[in-house]
Amino acid sequence: MPTLADVAALAGVSKATASRALGRPDLAAPETVARVRAAAEQLGFVPNRAATQLARGRTGVVAVVVPTLDNTFFTPIIGGAQARAADSGMQLTIAVHSLEHAAQVAAVEQLAHQVDGFLLTAPRGSDEIVRAAASFKPTVLIDREIEGMTSVVADTATAFGTLVNRFVEMGHERIVYIGGPAGSWQDRQRQAAIRAAAGPSGATLTMLGPHPSTFAAGVETAEAVVAARATAVVPYATSIGLGLMFALLHRGVRDVVVSSERMIVESLGLGDVPAIDVDGEKLGEVAMDQLMALLGERREPSPTTRRLTVPIS
């Protein structure tokens, strides 16, 4: 395994020059850069990460914290983040935690020593808990906004409001919203948006929940949905909606419209059921970009919120 010293020797320069030629080409003579690069190429030189990290005081790793891997909402986010991280030569570690309890802040602190920054995905818990978790290293929030922190959110609240409007326009008069997990920030946003949208319309809005984002939970809501004599349902998560649709069909109920992802609506040929699509990959990419920006800056940059539009069809 060739080291920088080998490269330097082959190129006829010192380690220092070789290092600069590869890492900061502007600090070395063009001709030297070329020679060093050629040598590195020839030897198949790959810098030792640990050495670089040690010398620079950075780990080159960022952690993505997700509440669970069982939810298809999070996995594309991870994929997007991973892709962007790889582009910058960074590695990604995945940590599964829900930041509801103070104990989990300790877990994050433990991790903090081993990474340069965090992506916290849809953290539950209070603002204070999240702030505490973010206090160790530069952090970008995904799908949650907290005053003073950088975050990237999919604007699902607006989208859900639009969805309800759509249902109202379609003539639905009894609409049910199936809420997400207890303590979910997104859920609160969506509830507010949905209430605002439905309020003036005269349609009856029934709010159910909280529910975990699982298929089983969706199945269990069928009873209540039927009891509410709803004709349209807006579920918090795809998995909930799927369980519900399933249970309804299973009961022989065929006249309730449940909004879902475009993929599902289309593959089933559900026609004019409004579909909603969150581009999780994009979410992950943008969040990682933000984090990279944070890591790049010397001084604390001002917190930003990037709001990604969520398409409805």
Place this chain on the structure above:
Amino acid sequence: MPTLADVAALAGVSKATASRALGRPDLAAPETVARVRAAAEQLGFVPNRAATQLARGRTGVVAVVVPTLDNTFFTPIIGGAQARAADSGMQLTIAVHSLEHAAQVAAVEQLAHQVDGFLLTAPRGSDEIVRAAASFKPTVLIDREIEGMTSVVADTATAFGTLVNRFVEMGHERIVYIGGPAGSWQDRQRQAAIRAAAGPSGATLTMLGPHPSTFAAGVETAEAVVAARATAVVPYATSIGLGLMFALLHRGVRDVVVSSERMIVESLGLGDVPAIDVDGEKLGEVAMDQLMALLGERREPSPTTRRLTVPIS
């Protein structure tokens, strides 16, 4: 941020002794170990990973390679592996690759410099491609067996065979198997097991596929399932089965039994539909244990296959 030198100073010993006291307690006097530990505790000492890695020549990171994150089969595996890795103070990076093409071996090679070992999950492609990818670092295969390599497989083939037997016993005479992705090793195993199980029974077996493990693909098989006048279906993946069940219900077809995960069967109250459950977490844990064992041994250990039983109910 306290360093080992700080700990050593506080404990009144040298760096060398401090290092030994913490890392190899058997090499130091018990009393010294206690003093050093106390000092470390008091200072909140956390060893610098990069330094350790550099000194030891190991990265402390292992990579899990999965074909996709969109399949709920893989995510629990990652979870299990992650948990075990964390127990050993190792980190996990996730790489999303399908090892079908030679080009992706290069991607693995790139990663190889940054990790100590690999977990390759359900790699497609030829044995040679997988061998090439595994040639860089110690590697454990998950859900695929290749001569001469260590692997951990869920014995779903046997389980699927049993499943078909069960259907036959229940009186089903036209059974459909919906195949998984093209080139899937598991799919080949299952096909063989299913054929062997159904062969002597006199039941008609229709093999469909290949299909990707998606909901949409499942929906699309409904046509063929109906055409085959099947009364029982065994789908390759949960997602396929879900799509199929959905499409069938949607068409008003209610007399076709589709095997699925226990969770789904139970939440829907599907009664006596046989359910199959792969403990992905366990799979990940065992695989990681095997990898740790590989990493621990000096000499090349003999390859092993751990076969995990998959429960059916």
Place this chain on the structure above:
DNA sequence: ACCGGTTGCGGAACCGGTTGCATGAGCCTG
């Protein structure tokens, strides 16, 4: 009392990069 053998510890080299500082060559300007 002497000796070979353990045992616990410290000194120092080392892992493989990065970077502050010094040096010297070459260039511009007055």
Place this chain on the structure above:
DNA sequence: CAGGCTCATGCAACCGGTTCCGCAACCGGT
């Protein structure tokens, strides 16, 4: 042509642990 600059480069310290090696104290045995 001298003084001052910039630019390219090398030397060496450094990041924070790990580990080889040697030394000294201490053990029991004869």
